[in-house]
Amino acid sequence: MSIRDAALSHSATYFDAGGFARELAALVAVPSESQDPRGGPHLMDYLTGHMVPMLEEMGFVWRIHDNPVTGAGPLLTAERIEDPSALTVLTYGHGDVVRAQEGQWRAGLAPFTLTEEGDRLYGRGAADNKGQHLVNLRAFSALIAAQGKLGFNAKILIEMGEEAGSPGLKQFCAEQRDLLKSDVLIASDGPRLSPERPTIFTGSRGGVTFDLLVDLRDGAHHSGNFGGLIADPSIILAHALATITDARGQILIPEWRPDSLTPRIREVLSVLPPVEAGITLDPDWGEESLTPAERVFGWNSFAVLAMKSGVPEAPVNAIAGHARATCQLRYVVGTDPDDIVPALRRHLAARGFGAVQVIAADRGTFPATRLDPDHPWVRFTARSLEQTTGFAPHLLPNLGGSLPNDCFAEVLALPTIWVPHSYAGCNQHAPNEHVLKPLMRQALLGMTGVFADIAVGKAPA
Structure with a gap:
């Protein structure tokens, strides 16, 4: 039996x-909410109580590091160096989760109890990201079980603050370049395009969040006595927002329209299946000249995340003194990240909206990244996954969402290969989060095959 077949048999x-399922249940049981102070004590427990024993059993040497940002979650690194001259794979995951949202899960489910129903495993973090990095770690262990070694070097980075914007991660990677030095990142996060077939993406859209604020005066004033005499901040804000996109959401700020939707990227996107969202999509929304795949994977999108003026839950007959909208631009490579907010300020000023303040968020932003879809590591991973699963993977130039890929692609200068193990309907970040057992089994076998092919020398030199 070949090493590859032996490792696949072990994983199966x-x-x-x-x-x-047993190991995922133990990981899900840790209430590691990084967005809620009550989760703080559990962030370290996830690492020391669960990751460390698993890694020690696999022969990894580990270290736990304080976050460079005071008060942010710890980080774990581990390595198994079998031959200093051999190829080194870095993998990444995050053990923190979003808020549990207790009381919003349907009857019979609880966020920190893994519940099996048919082909589904429910629990907070099952999809994002505990189940995903468990797959990759156990793919490593299958190869070790098959031949007593990996056959290459491996390094692991687990952070505990991704859901809070990965505070300190970029600085940590910069400070620990030597410790994390590798030849490639192979990691998993986010959803596949379809549950049945693997997906590869090589980067992510960036995300910039900012507030638009119109602050005209203290307090509210009677709408009868002052209507028609004092400016309404909500109306000013609404008109300012209406200059950013047209009525179907097409971006009107020239600097926000990327130049990276090349013929090759369009070719890659043209063969993708329709986006499986679990909700009804609006065909008349977004850039009219683009396909749905081009809009979400090859273009920028602007969204208003929240708006407030006055007291919406208890309105009174008064003109508010201020209005605020929290907005976000999701952007791809080909957009100058340093000019996103300045371009908006210039745009609004040129249209007479000097009263609209643009306040950039001080955290939670990720730059856009993308690896050439024809890179040798992309081609290698696609061939390996197809050999194991029988399906040619869907290839995305970048994820539609954002994740801290710049830490690996830019700070560590690595080719970045992401193989997600979730799917669009997994309820990530929502009540009733779950993974599909057939998908996770296929993912485990697929990653085992990838690592086995690296071990026998099929990976790019």
Whole structure:
């Protein structure tokens, strides 16, 4: 039996005997909410109580690091160096989760209890991201079980603050370049395009969040006595927002329209299946000349995340003194990130909206990244996944969402390969989060095959 077949057999047995579900249940049981202060004590417990024993059993040497940002979650690094001259793979995951949203899960489910119903495993973090990095770690262990070694070097980075914007991660990677030095990042986060077929993406859209604020006066004033005499901040804000896009959401700020939707990127996107969203999509929304895939994976999108003026839950007959909108631009490579907010300020000023303040967020932003879809590591991973699963993977130039890929692509200067193990309907960040057992089994086998192919020398030199 080949090393590859032996490792695949080990992974299949582990999954089919319930090993994956048991270990995922233990990880889900840790209430590691990084967005809620009550989760703070559990962030370290996830690492020391669960990651460390698993890594020690696999022969990894580990370290836990304080976050460079005071008060932010800890980070864990681990390595198994079998030959200093051999190829080194870095993988990444995050053990923190979004808020549990207790009381909003349907009857019979609880966020920190893994519940199996048919082909679904429910629990907070099952999809994002505990189940995903568990797959990759157990793919490593299958290869070790098959031949007593990996056959290459491996490094692991687990952070505990991704859901809070990965505070300190970029600085940590910069300070620990030597510790994290590798040849490639192979990691997993986000959803596949379809549950049945693997997906590869090589970067992510960036995200910039900012507030638009119209602050005209203290307090509210009677709408009868002062209507027609004092400016309404809500109306000013609404008109300012209406200059950013047209009525179907097409971006009107020239600097926000990327130049990176090349013929090759369009070719890659043209073969993708329709986006499976679990909700009804609006065909008449977004850039009219683009396909749906081009709009979400190859273009920028502007959204108003929240708006407030006055007291919406208890309105009174008064003109508010101020109005605020929290907005976001999701952007791809080909957009100058340093000019996003300045371009907006210039745009609004040129149209007479000097009263509208643009206040940039001080955290939670990720730059856009993208690896050439024809890169040798992309081609290698696609071939390996197809050999194992029988499906040619869907290839995305970047994820539609944002994640801290710049830490690896830019700070560590690595080719970045992401193989997500979730799907669009997993309820990520929502009540009833879950993973699909058939998908996770296929993912475990697929990653086992990728690492086995690296071990036998099929990876790019």
